[in-house]
Amino acid sequence: MVLDDLGDLLASCGIGVVGTSLFKSTLPSTPDACVALLLTGGAPSIEAMHAGPGVGVAERPTVAVWARDTRPDNAEKTARDAYRVLHWQSAVKNNVRYLHIEAMQPPFLMHRDETGRPVYAFNVMATRVAATSS
Numbered sequence: 001m002v003l004d005d006l007g008d009l010l011a012s013c014g015i016g017v018v019g020t021s022l023f024k025s026t027l028p029s030t031p032d033a034c035v036a037l038l039l040t041g042g043a044p045s046i047e048a049m050h051a052g053p054g055v056g057v058a059e060r061p062t063v064a065v066w067a068r069d070t071r072p073d074n075a076e077k078t079a080r081d082a083y084r085v086l087h088w089q090s091a092v093k094n095n096v097r098y099l100h101i102e103a104m105q106p107p108f109l110m111h112r113d114e115t116g117r118p119v120y121a122f123n124v125m126a127t128r129v130a131a132t133s134s
Contacts, residue, residue: 002061002126003037005093006086006101010035013085015078027066032117033074035082036066043125058099062125066110072118079107079120086124097129 003024016022016035027036040063045056065086067079087103103124110121 001094001096002063002128003039005091005096005098005128006037006063006065006124006126008093009089009091010037010082010085015082015085027068027119033069033078034067035078036064036068038064038066040064040123046127058127058129060125060127062104062123064121064123066119066121067107068113068117068119070117072109072120075118075120076107076109079122083107083122098126099129100127101125102127 007018007022007024010016011018011022021031021034023034023036025038039061042059042061045060046058048057065079065082067075067082069075069078083103083106086101089098089101091098101124103122105122107120107122110119112118
């Protein structure tokens, strides 16, 4: 769900097209220029006693954002553009309220893939109102 929401947010700001140049849970071998969103875990839920002991009122998933291109400057620019869209953001996407999205560091060169293409990355933590089953 968080990958769908952040993907929609990035796509709505011109950072890729979901399924074409913006991917969730994978970084495919093609196209050369693309962005991937990968769920990396998260922090403990925020809890409140008024909701009952151990009942989370907000979730804090973490997501890695990877930007790849054949040119380092293009990969870095895409990562920085995604960073500007997501960092210090609050939004409502797909009926989920994101109280706060925060980048955990600025974009950095993470590695070069098997063909030598640079991959820039950064991580975000999203604080969102916990989904209910009712």
